[in-house]
Amino acid sequence: MTVAALSEAELLARIFPRLEMGGTHGSATLLGPGDDAAIVSAPDGRAVISIDTQVQDQDFRLQWPNGYRTTGFDVGWKAAAQNLSDINAMGGVAMSLVVSLTLPPETPVSWVADLADGLTAGIRELGATDCSVAGGDLGRGREISVTVAVLGSLAGGTAVLRSGARAGDVVALAGTVGRAAAGLALLESENAVQSLAPAQRALLELQCRPRPPLSAGPLAMAVGATAMLDISDGLVRDGGRLAAASGVVLDLDPAALNPLAEALRPASDLLGADPMAWVLGGGEDHGLLATFPAGVQLPAGFTAIGSVQAPESSTPPGVTIAGHAAGTGGWDHFAD
């Protein structure tokens, strides 16, 4: 059955029970779906908000060259993960999601139900225990598009911006980097998904269902991280944004980067690729890049990968590796 066979109310009736609303939802939701708007608790008088869209054939393919079919569960999980990560990257805790779904009439109802399950599972399994879906919007289009806006709380703390890194700080990473890019390369290869070894399959699955380290952001805020962002467009590109906002140089340590690349060998060996390109240029793992004052004990989950240096005329704000300018990687939506 496709969504064209159902009224909006009938489709919502299939989705709502899967979102665990109405009784068991997070306590931050004061009023859930069904009225003109939802009401969410903002206990410290501030709300952190972000919005992200995934579009079919841009952010995911329903069927990849290697044969993998993206499930609704994958898309729902990733929509949750991307947005939860934006709150994490400010040092906050997610309280609520609102979801707008644009669906072609031929979309199977089961795919949409699976998307709702993926949203719920992403919220739960990534540990956003205060968070639930508070509302949404449904409409038709020629391609599937899923937009999520997320509301978070800073719980009385000071948001960790991109602009606070200072010379002498330690650069640290939480979560993984490059794995989603390795998974993307596998999806785009001719290596049939059925033929992949478990370690390769795990990389593919991290592309489809990323696992941002949601406990790390608030921990970083608590110990006084000076700057932070999530790596959605690549270590060098996002690191460059943090460096530019702070007016500093992030100098990365090759000895810290090499193990990150080694973890990608299951894919790079199969594809004859350079795993360091995925470490430096790959986004979508949604790990956190943060800077901490020297001497601070790094919170659980963070590993030092470099140091912050003052810019010089020969070294403008940006990312270097052992003092040499790092090549840019990552992805720009419009430039080719």
Added chain:
Amino acid sequence: MTVAALSEAELLARIFPRLEMGGTHGSATLLGPGDDAAIVSAPDGRAVISIDTQVQDQDFRLQWPNGYRTTGFDVGWKAAAQNLSDINAMGGVAMSLVVSLTLPPETPVSWVADLADGLTAGIRELGATDCSVAGGDLGRGREISVTVAVLGSLAGGTAVLRSGARAGDVVALAGTVGRAAAGLALLESENAVQSLAPAQRALLELQCRPRPPLSAGPLAMAVGATAMLDISDGLVRDGGRLAAASGVVLDLDPAALNPLAEALRPASDLLGADPMAWVLGGGEDHGLLATFPAGVQLPAGFTAIGSVQAPESSTPPGVTIAGHAAGTGGWDHFAD
């Protein structure tokens, strides 16, 4: 020039100045665009949130049968208006918008700049003086899609839900009804836009740039409105939702409805249409339908159009007109 010629950063640089951020933006925005998320004030510890999407060829056509070309300004204005209306319908005041734009590569940059101007103009001219655009997301797609999530404040008051109407209450309307539907009928007709009289053109423009009565929602809350929603899908359909949520019958007075229909004569006479069908079934003016305790002086902008009655076995919760069941109108996204 199309958006394909610009990087994401270059396109944002064309949009941001038109959103009046960075200095002159609303005081509710504590941290605007440029970081992982925005931070918005939530002074009474609660945030009201809603989300709405407009998709090309579903919610608007770039060119209509009567020759009118939808401008970016129209789409930006309407995105603001729809979302601001959802906060209004709770009795709240909008504090902040976040915007996700999906754009085909061939979209003219000027169209996108115009959309940003329309967002800003909608916020200002509709009177949402505390509100500004706090952040967003940009991406590619095959069709233009504009999603806005809005954050609002209840300013310490009690949200006006759909479920509080009680027998004996007065039913009242603020803003217009049926005009956007009359405008839609003109757009979909063969009557060239250049040939329209000013009164006809005004109806067309209300479809493209709706004018929800943003002062009316908080005023209704202040005097103790028992239930309220905005009419986005039609008076009978949305009235039916309020009636169902409250378990009551909304009985509308034909003498109050007739003048609403008369206002649509410039279009109905031209098209040979029944203007009452637009009054009962037309959405998108985003007027407010509210119920008030009998004896309360209606706030400025509201006109009584009926009364709330207890349901009976012969008259289940729903909308009646002078005691007779009203025909449903409005629009369902998936049902045909």
